[in-house]
Amino acid sequence: MVTEMTKATGMSDIAIIGAGPVGLFAVFEFGLLGMKCQVIDALEQVGGQCAALYPEKPIYDIPGFPRIDAAALVERLSQQASHFAPILHLGEQVTRLTRDLADSCFRITTDKGREIMARAVVIAAGVGAFGPxxxxxxxxxxxxxxxxxxxxxxxxxxxxxxxxxxxxxxxxxxxxxxxxxxxxxxxxxxxxxxxxxxxxxxxxxxxxxxxxxxxxxxxxxxxxxxxxxxxxxxxxxxxxxxxxxxxxxxxxxxxxxxxxLSMNLGPINDWGLGLSDQHIAVDAASMATTTPGIFAIGDIAHYAGKLKLILTGFAEAAQAAHAARSFLNPGKEFHFVHSTSAVKDVEG
Ligand SMILES: Cc1cc2nc3c(=O)[nH]c(=O)nc-3n(C[C@H](O)[C@H](O)[C@H](O)COP(=O)(O)OP(=O)(O)OC[C@H]3O[C@@H](n4cnc5c(N)ncnc54)[C@H](O)[C@@H]3O)c2cc1C
Missing domain, CATH: 3.50.50.60 (FAD/NAD(P)-binding domain)
Known part of the structure; x- marks a missing residue:
C-alpha cells in the first residue's frame, strides 16, 4: 500500500476513517466498484483492534479460515486491499469532518494538519482511537x-x-x-x-x-x-x-x-452524526448515516440486530460500497458483478 507523506492530497472518491479489519476490507470492496480510497488511522499500523490488542490471538470465525491469528488476518486484508492501491495516512487522528457545499465534497482534517477531500466518507472507526x-x-x-x-x-x-x-x-x-x-x-x-x-x-x-x-x-x-x-x-x-x-x-x-480499553471517539461526537452510546445509527440496507454521503461500518455502526463481529463488518463494507456508488452516480444504473469478473489478477 502507498503511505503518502505529503500534506497535500487531491480529491478522492472515498475517505475511510479507520484502518481496522473492516476499513481495510472496505478498500477492496470500494475498489471492486471502481472507487479509489484514502484511509486515515490514528494508529501507526493498520489492523485496528486485531493489530493493537490481540495480534497473536487466534480467530476462529472468519469464513474460510478455521483458525487464523489476528496479525495474519490483517496481513491478508492488507494484501487484498493493496490490489486497489489505497493512499494510507497512519498515525493521524481525524479531528474535523465538514461538508464543502461549493466543491460538493467532504473535507477531513487530521491532527497533523493534513486536509483530505473526498466525495463520500466511510467511518470505520470501531471503538474510536483507543488506548489501554x-x-x-x-x-x-x-x-x-x-x-x-x-x-x-x-x-x-x-x-x-x-x-x-x-x-x-x-x-x-x-x-x-x-x-x-x-x-x-x-x-x-x-x-x-x-x-x-x-x-x-x-x-x-x-x-x-x-x-x-x-x-x-x-x-x-x-x-x-x-x-x-x-x-x-x-x-x-x-x-x-x-x-x-x-x-x-x-x-x-x-x-x-x-x-x-479507554475508547476515544472524541472528535466524532462533533460531526453531527448523532453519535449515541459510542455508536452511529445507520440504515441497515445501505449503512448510510443521517448525513447523505457519510456511511458508517464495523463496530461503530449500529442498527437493530447488529452483531459486532469482523464478518458482519465485511458484509457492511460491501453494502456501503454499493450504496456509495449510487450516491456518487445519481440516476445511473449498475449491474451486479461478482469479484470473479471485476478482479483480473489478484495474487493468491
Ligand atoms: C480480545 C478481542 C478478541 C476478539 N476476537 C474476535 C473474534 O474472534 N471474532 C470477531 O469477529 N471479532 C473479534 N473481536 C472484535 C473485533 O476485533 C472487532 O469487531 C473489529 O476489530 C472491528 O473492526 P473495525 O474495523 O470496525 O474497528 P477497529 O478494529 O476498532 O478499528 C478502528 C480503527 O479506527 C481508528 N480510528 C478511530 N477513530 C479515529 C479517528 N478519529 N481518526 C483516525 N483513526 C481513527 C482506530 O485507531 C482503529 O485503528 C475481538 C476483539 C477483542 C478486543
Missing part, C-alpha cells in the same frame, strides 16, 4: 514498551521470562493460559478472587494452577514498580497491596497489564 487503561502507578510511563506492556506484540520475547499478568477478564486469562509453559513463571494478579471469563476458560485456568504453571495472586492490586538498579526502565519487581493494608513483592521481568 493504564494502572494508576506513578512513573509507569518510564517502563512502557520496555518491561511494561498492555498488549502482546512479540510473544517470543516473553519466552523464559518471569511474568506478572494483571487483570481479571478474558485478555489476562487468555494470555496467562497461552503463555503457561513458555514463561519461566506466571503470576496472575487480580483485585478479586473471582475472574470474569467463560466457564471453559476458568476451568482451563484451574487446571493450569493445579499443574503449577500459573500462580494466582488474589485479591491484590498493583501498587508500584521497583526498577533494576542498573536499568531504570526495566522492572525488578512488582509491588502489590491488598484491601487490608497487606503487601507483597513479586520478582518479575515483565508486567502485562490488561485493564481494558
Amino acid at each position: 487503561n493504564r494502572p494508576p502507578i506513578g512513573g509507569i510511563e518510564a517502563f512502557e514498551g520496555k518491561s511494561v506492556f498492555y498488549a502482546v506484540k512479540d510473544r517470543e520475547a516473553l519466552r523464559g521470562k518471569r511474568l506478572v499478568i494483571a487483570g481479571g477478564g478474558d485478555s489476562a486469562l487468555d494470555w496467562a493460559l497461552a503463555l503457561a509453559g513458555e514463561a519461566a513463571k506466571i503470576y496472575l494478579v487480580h483485585r478479586r478472587a473471582k475472574f470474569r471469563a467463560a466457564p471453559a476458560t476458568i476451568a482451563a485456568l484451574d487446571a493450569a494452577v493445579a499443574r503449577g504453571e500459573i500462580e494466582l495472586v488474589t485479591p491484590y492490586q498493583l501498587a508500584g514498580l521497583t526498577a533494576q538498579a542498573d536499568a531504570p526502565d526495566h522492572i525488578a519487581s512488582v509491588e502489590l497491596a491488598d484491601m487490608d493494608g497487606g503487601t507483597r513483592s513479586l520478582p518479575a521481568d515483565i508486567l502485562l497489564a490488561f485493564f481494558g
Whole structure:
C-alpha cells in the first residue's frame, strides 16, 4: 500500500476513517466498484483492534479460515486491499469532518494538519482511537514498551521470562493460559478472587494452577514498580497491596497489564452524526448515516440486530460500497458483478 507523506492530497472518491479489519476490507470492496480510497488511522499500523490488542490471538470465525491469528488476518486484508492501491495516512487522528457545499465534497482534517477531500466518507472507526487503561502507578510511563506492556506484540520475547499478568477478564486469562509453559513463571494478579471469563476458560485456568504453571495472586492490586538498579526502565519487581493494608513483592521481568480499553471517539461526537452510546445509527440496507454521503461500518455502526463481529463488518463494507456508488452516480444504473469478473489478477 502507498503511505503518502505529503500534506497535500487531491480529491478522492472515498475517505475511510479507520484502518481496522473492516476499513481495510472496505478498500477492496470500494475498489471492486471502481472507487479509489484514502484511509486515515490514528494508529501507526493498520489492523485496528486485531493489530493493537490481540495480534497473536487466534480467530476462529472468519469464513474460510478455521483458525487464523489476528496479525495474519490483517496481513491478508492488507494484501487484498493493496490490489486497489489505497493512499494510507497512519498515525493521524481525524479531528474535523465538514461538508464543502461549493466543491460538493467532504473535507477531513487530521491532527497533523493534513486536509483530505473526498466525495463520500466511510467511518470505520470501531471503538474510536483507543488506548489501554493504564494502572494508576506513578512513573509507569518510564517502563512502557520496555518491561511494561498492555498488549502482546512479540510473544517470543516473553519466552523464559518471569511474568506478572494483571487483570481479571478474558485478555489476562487468555494470555496467562497461552503463555503457561513458555514463561519461566506466571503470576496472575487480580483485585478479586473471582475472574470474569467463560466457564471453559476458568476451568482451563484451574487446571493450569493445579499443574503449577500459573500462580494466582488474589485479591491484590498493583501498587508500584521497583526498577533494576542498573536499568531504570526495566522492572525488578512488582509491588502489590491488598484491601487490608497487606503487601507483597513479586520478582518479575515483565508486567502485562490488561485493564481494558479507554475508547476515544472524541472528535466524532462533533460531526453531527448523532453519535449515541459510542455508536452511529445507520440504515441497515445501505449503512448510510443521517448525513447523505457519510456511511458508517464495523463496530461503530449500529442498527437493530447488529452483531459486532469482523464478518458482519465485511458484509457492511460491501453494502456501503454499493450504496456509495449510487450516491456518487445519481440516476445511473449498475449491474451486479461478482469479484470473479471485476478482479483480473489478484495474487493468491
Ligand atoms: C480480545 C478481542 C478478541 C476478539 N476476537 C474476535 C473474534 O474472534 N471474532 C470477531 O469477529 N471479532 C473479534 N473481536 C472484535 C473485533 O476485533 C472487532 O469487531 C473489529 O476489530 C472491528 O473492526 P473495525 O474495523 O470496525 O474497528 P477497529 O478494529 O476498532 O478499528 C478502528 C480503527 O479506527 C481508528 N480510528 C478511530 N477513530 C479515529 C479517528 N478519529 N481518526 C483516525 N483513526 C481513527 C482506530 O485507531 C482503529 O485503528 C475481538 C476483539 C477483542 C478486543
